[in-house]
Amino acid sequence: xxxxxxDRGPLGAASDLFFGLTTAFGxxxxxxxxxxxxxxIGHVRVLFYLEVVGFFLxxxxxFLFERGGWAWSDIWWLVLGLGVLNTIASLFLYRAFEYxxxxxxxxxxxxxxxxxxALAILFLDQFPGxxxxxxxxxxxxxxxxLSRAGVHPxxxxxxxxxxxxxxxxxxxxGYGVFYFALKYVVADVGPVTVTAVVRLVGVVLLLGLQAAGxxxxxxxxxxxxxxxxxxxxxxxxxxxxxNLGILGGNxxxxxxxxxxxxxxxVGLAVAVxxxxxxxxxxxxxxxxxxGVVLIAL
Numbered sequence: 001x002x003x004x005x006x007d008r009g010p011l012g013a014a015s016d017l018f019f020g021l022t023t024a025f026g027x028x029x030x031x032x033x034x035x036x037x038x039x040x041i042g043h044v045r046v047l048f049y050l051e052v053v054g055f056f057l058x059x060x061x062x063f064l065f066e067r068g069g070w071a072w073s074d075i076w077w078l079v080l081g082l083g084v085l086n087t088i089a090s091l092f093l094y095r096a097f098e099y100x101x102x103x104x105x106x107x108x109x110x111x112x113x114x115x116x117x118a119l120a121i122l123f124l125d126q127f128p129g130x131x132x133x134x135x136x137x138x139x140x141x142x143x144x145x146l147s148r149a150g151v152h153p154x155x156x157x158x159x160x161x162x163x164x165x166x167x168x169x170x171x172x173x174g175y176g177v178f179y180f181a182l183k184y185v186v187a188d189v190g191p192v193t194v195t196a197v198v199r200l201v202g203v204v205l206l207l208g209l210q211a212a213g214x215x216x217x218x219x220x221x222x223x224x225x226x227x228x229x230x231x232x233x234x235x236x237x238x239x240x241x242x243n244l245g246i247l248g249g250n251x252x253x254x255x256x257x258x259x260x261x262x263x264x265x266v267g268l269a270v271a272v273x274x275x276x277x278x279x280x281x282x283x284x285x286x287x288x289x290x291g292v293v294l295i296a297l
Contacts, residue, residue, distance in 0.1 A: 015245070015248070015249050016245060016249045016253040016254050016257070017253075017257065018245075019241050019242065019244055019245025019249060019254050020242075020245060020253060020254045020255075020256070020257025020258050020260075021257055021260070022237075022238065022241040023238045023239075023241045023242040023245065023254070023257070023258035023261070024238075024257060024258050024259070024260040024261040024263070024264060025238070025261070025264055026234045026235060026237050026238025026239075026241065026261075027234075027235065027238045027258065027261035027264075028106075028260075028261035028262065028263065028264025028265045028267075028268070029234050029264055029265075029268070030050075030231045030232075030234040030235040030238065031093070031097065031106060031261065031262075031265045032102070032264070032265050032268040032269065032272075033227050033228075033230065033231040033234075034046050034047075034050070034094055034097055034231055035097035035098075035102050035265075035269075036227070037224055037227060037228060037231070038094050038095075038097045038098035039097075039098055039159075040221075040224065041220070041221065041224065042098065043091065043094030043095045043097065043098045044091065044094075044206065044215045044216075044217055045215075045216070045217050045219075045220065046094055046228065046231075047087070047090050047091060047094050047202070047206065048202075048203065048206045048207075048217040049220060049228045049232065050090075050228065050231055050232045050235055051087075051199045051200075051202035051203045051206065051232075052199075052203055052232070053228065053229055053231075053232025053233065053236070054195070054196075054199040054232050054233075054235060054236035054239075055196055055199035055200050055203055057232065057233060057236055058192055058195050058196040058199065058236055058240070059196045059200075061192050061196075062190065062192040062193040062195075062196045065190075065192060066189075066190035066192055066193045069188065069189055069190050069193065070193070073188070075184075075185055075188050075189060076189070078181065078184060078185055079185050079189055079194060079197050079198070080197070080201055082178060082181055082182065082185065082194075082198060083197060083198040083199075083200070083201025083202060083205075084201060084205060085174060085177060085178050085181075086174075086178050086198050086201075086202065087201060087202040087205050087206070088174055089170070089171050089173075089174025089175050089178060090171070090202070092167045092168070092170040092171040092174060093109050093167070093168070093171035093175075095163070095164075095167040096108075096109065096163075096164045096165075096167035096168040096171060097164075098159065098164075099158060099159045099160045099161075099163040099164040099167065100158050100159075100160075100161055100163070100164015100165060100167070100168060101158050101161060101164065101275065102265060102266070102269040102273065102275060103265075103266045103269045103270060103275045103277055103281070103285070104161075104164070104165070104168075104277075104281055104284075104285075105164045105165065105167070105168035106168075106261075106262035106265040106266055106269075107142070107262040107266065107284070107285050107288045107289070108143055108165070108168035108169060108171075108172055108288075109168045109171040109172050109175065109262070110259045110260070110261050110262035110265075110288070110292075111139045111142070111143060111172055111259065111288050111291070111292065112171075112172050112173075112175035112176040112179060112259060113139075113176075113179075113255050113256045113258075113259040113292055114135075114136045114139040114140065114176070114291065114292075115172060115173060115175070115176020115177070115180075116176050116177075116179050116180045116255060117132065117136055118136070118176070119176065119177065119180045120180065131294050132294065134291075134294050135290075135291040135292065135293070135294025136291065137291070138287050138288075138290055138291030138294060139287070139288055139291030139292060140291075141287050141291075142283075142284045142285065142286070142287030142288035142289075142290075142291060143169075143172075143284070143288065144284075145280050145281070145283050145284030145287060179242075179255055179258075182194070182242075182243065182246065183246050183251055186243045186246060186247050187247060191240055191243030191244050191247055192240055192243075194243055195236060195239045195240050195243060198239075199236065238258075238261075242254065242255075242258050245258075256292055256293075259292045260289065260292060260293075262288070263289060266285060
C-alpha cells in the first residue's frame with residue numbers, strides 16, 4: 001500500500017513539492033507563449049510544432065535510458081489512446097487561448113484535478129476527505145463564476161469569449177481523464193517514453209488531419225521559431241517532471257500542485273499583457289486556486 005504524504009518524511013514531501021511546482025512553472029510559462037503565438041498563426045499550428053519539438057527532444061533520451069521497457073504489451077494501447085486524448089484536449093486548450101481571455105480560460109483548464117478526483121471517486125472508490133471535498137466544491141464554484149462573468153471593459157475584446165469558455169471546459173474535462181489515466185502507464189513504460197510517445201501521436205494525428213484537409217499545420221514564420229522552440233522544451237520538460245513526480249511520489253499532491261500552472265499564466269497575462277479582471281472573475285480565479293490547494297491538503 002502506498003504510504004501517505006505525512007508518512008514519507010521531509011524528502012518525500014520536498015520531492016512532491018519540487019515536481020509539482022516544476023510542472024506548474026513549465027506549463028504556465030509555455031501556455032503564455034502559446035497564447036501569443038496562437039493569435040498569430042492559429043492554435044492548431046502552435047500545437048503541431050510543440051509536439052514536434054517535444055518528440056525530437058525526448059525521443060533520444062527515452063532511447064538512451066528507457067528502451068529496456070519497450071517490449072510490446074497491451075499497455076501500449078493505453079499509451080497510444082492517451083496520446084490521442086492529450087492531443088484533443090490540447091487543441092481545445094490552445095483554441096481557448098486563441099479565442100478567449102487568457103486570465104479567465106487558463107484557470108478553468110487548470111482545474112482538471114477536480115475532474116481527476118471525481119474519477120477516482122467513481123472508479124477507484126477513493127473518497128476524498130473533508131478538505132478535499134470542500135476543495136472540489138470551491139473549484140466548481142469558481143468555474144461557475146468564471147463561466148458567467150463578463151470581460152473587463154478595459155481589456156482588448158477577445159476574438160470570441162464564448163468559444164474560449166467552451167473550449168476551456170472541454171480541455172478541463174480532457175485533461176482530467178488524461179492525468180487520471182497516466183499513473184497506469186508511467187511505471188511500466190517509463191516517464192520519458194510516455195511523454196515522447198504522446199508527442200509522436202500528436203504529430204502523426206495532426207499530419208493526418210492536414211492530409212484529410214481539416215487543418216493546415218506546416219509552415220512557420222521564422223520570427224516564431226525561438227518562441228515555439230522554447231515553448232516545446234518547457235512543455236515537454238513539465239510533462240516529464242509530472243511523470244517523474246507521480247512515479248515515486250504522492251499522485252494527489254503532485255497532480256494538484258501541477259494544476260497551479262494557471263497562476264503563472266495569469267500572472268504573466270496581468271504583468272505583460274495588462275489584462276484586468278472583473279470582480280466576479282477575481283473571485284472565480286481565487287476560488288479555483290484555493291480549491292486546488294484544499295484538494296492537495
